[in-house]
Amino acid sequence: MEKTLFQRICDQELPAQIVFQDDQVVAFRDINPQAPTHVLIVPRKPVVRIGEAQPDDHALLGHLLLKAAEVARTLGLEAGYRLVINNGPDGGEAVPHLHVHILGGRRMTWPPG
Ligand code: 5GP
Numbered sequence: 001m002e003k004t005l006f007q008r009i010c011d012q013e014l015p016a017q018i019v020f021q022d023d024q025v026v027a028f029r030d031i032n033p034q035a036p037t038h039v040l041i042v043p044r045k046p047v048v049r050i051g052e053a054q055p056d057d058h059a060l061l062g063h064l065l066l067k068a069a070e071v072a073r074t075l076g077l078e079a080g081y082r083l084v085i086n087n088g089p090d091g092g093e094a095v096p097h098l099h100v101h102i103l104g105g106r107r108m109t110w111p112p113g
Contacts, residue, residue: 007044050098053098
């Protein structure tokens with residue numbers, strides 16, 4: 001099966017500013033930042049979207065969220081940050097490889113657009 005865009009970034013076949021990686025997840029700066037700090041953290045495994053995650057992905061999803069919080073701390077987002085997962089067309093998903101947006105460095109508004 002063809003690799004997803006984010007798998008190619010994880011495998012360093014495409015350039016990205018990687019801020020953290022381990023054997024399960026990779027975090028890199030978004031190419032079109034929506035906040036002063038905008039990082040995506042993705043599982044190396046190409047889970048398509050959160051709505052298609054399987055019971056087998058339980059530990060991986062926990063790891064992904066714990067690492068998102070760790071990356072946010074490392075990036076100095078002590079004042080707060082927002083984690084976003086877009087799912088499907090109405091959710092604003094553009095890349096079909098699960099990713100958590102880490103947004104910070106400015107005051108977020110609510111409700112989101
Ligand atoms: P989604 O809308 O699917 O939740 O978010 C996809 C995100 O991926 C967008 O914020 C978009 O800017 C980012 N993105 C798309 N292509 C690339 C790329 O080639 N490199 C990086 N670093 N980010 C990308």
